[in-house]
Amino acid sequence: xxxxxxxxxxxxxxxxxxxxxxxxxxxxxxxxxxxxxxxxxxxxxxxxxxxxxxxxxxxxxxxxxxxxxxxxxxxxxxxxxxxxxxxxxxxxxxxxxxxxxxxxxxxxxxxxxxxxxxxxxxxxxxxxxxxxxxxxxxxxxxxxxxxxxxxxxxxxxxxxxxxxxxxxxxxxxxxxxxxxxxxxxxxxxxxxxxxxxxxxxxxxxxxxxxxxxxxxxxxxxxxxxxxxxxxxxxxxxxxxxxxxxxxxxxxxxxxxxxxxxxxxxxxxxx
Numbered sequence: 001x002x003x004x005x006x007x008x009x010x011x012x013x014x015x016x017x018x019x020x021x022x023x024x025x026x027x028x029x030x031x032x033x034x035x036x037x038x039x040x041x042x043x044x045x046x047x048x049x050x051x052x053x054x055x056x057x058x059x060x061x062x063x064x065x066x067x068x069x070x071x072x073x074x075x076x077x078x079x080x081x082x083x084x085x086x087x088x089x090x091x092x093x094x095x096x097x098x099x100x101x102x103x104x105x106x107x108x109x110x111x112x113x114x115x116x117x118x119x120x121x122x123x124x125x126x127x128x129x130x131x132x133x134x135x136x137x138x139x140x141x142x143x144x145x146x147x148x149x150x151x152x153x154x155x156x157x158x159x160x161x162x163x164x165x166x167x168x169x170x171x172x173x174x175x176x177x178x179x180x181x182x183x184x185x186x187x188x189x190x191x192x193x194x195x196x197x198x199x200x201x202x203x204x205x206x207x208x209x210x211x212x213x214x215x216x217x218x219x220x221x222x223x224x225x226x227x228x229x230x231x232x233x234x235x236x237x238x239x240x241x242x243x244x245x246x247x248x249x250x251x252x253x254x255x256x257x258x259x260x261x262x263x264x265x266x267x268x269x270x
Contacts, residue, residue: 003150003211011149012203014160015142019199021164022134025171026192041246042254043165048238049258050162055227055234058155058266059148060084063227066220080224087228094136095236124181131174131191135198138167141233142202144226147210151219158262159230166238167196 063083068076141163149156174195175188182188210218242251 007150007153008207010153011146011156012200014149014156015145015203016200018145018160018163018167019138019142019196020193021167022171022174022192022196023189024164025168025173026175026189028168028172037246038250040169041242041250042257044169044238044242045251045254046258046261047162047165048234048242049255049260050158050262051166051230051234051238051258052255053259053262054155054158054162054266055230057263058152059223059227059230062151063220063223066216066223070216070220076220080220083221083224084228084231087225088232089228090225091137091140091229091232092236094140124178128178128191131178131195134167134170134174134195138196138199139202139205140229142199143206143222144229145199146203146206147222148226151223154265158265162258163199166233167199169241170195 060080064077064080067079067083070076071079145156145160145163148159171192175192178191179185179188210222239251239255242254
């Protein structure tokens with residue numbers, strides 16, 4: 001697979017943008033008086049819509065095409081399906097080993113954190129473990145964004161935007177408890193940004209390890225796994241969090257809007 005320097009830089013830049021959007025969450029936490037729950041609910045639903053649609057319609061199809069070219073119609077379809085559920089299993093295992101108290105997807109309102117300021121040590125521990133948990137979660141997301149961009153620029157941009165939206169409330173989960181534990185905004189921002197850096201690190205590690213072996217089989221397996229990872233993130237993290245933040249129908253409107261925008265972008269730029 002021939003990859004130009006420009007494509008590599010674009011893929012890395014999009015992955016860096018998606019990862020560091022945790023900092024936007026920090027800014028929202030510190031410079032808004034209260035969490036705009038309806039906006040976050042719609043945004044997270046939108047992100048889920050983009051991820052689900054692009055995974056099931058585009059990424060899975062690309063994986064199947066690549067693997068069927070190597071293994072034939074029946075066997076290639078089987079391998080694609082196995083790769084899809086293997087991606088789900090990978091991210092589910094990662095979630096399993098992150099305690100719910102420190103899980104970054106157990107979202108917290110800014111005002112709630114103010115009321116919970118009872119034990120600085122506990123709050124600091126919560127924030128640090130949230131940062132670690134987000135770093136672990138973001139690693140495969142970085143690989144997904146990076147490899148998708150190398151294969152299809154339009155697809156990569158769409159995934160990067162969806163992942164960036166999904167990372168915003170994670171920035172809140174890291175920065176707010178650290179701020180209330182230490183009273184230091186700079187430290188809270190720093191840990192929030194550092195947690196997002198695992199996304200471009202995932203991209204670099206993926207490139208160094210996988211790209212030397214890149215062929216139709218590897219491409220198909222990666223894309224099948226990425227599709228599974230993104231569907232799991234949407235169903236297990238984004239939609240439940242969106243429901244928690246706002247009204248059910250706002251989440252659904254965001255979900256359908258995300259699907260429609262993704263479908264339109266694929267139709268216009270295919």
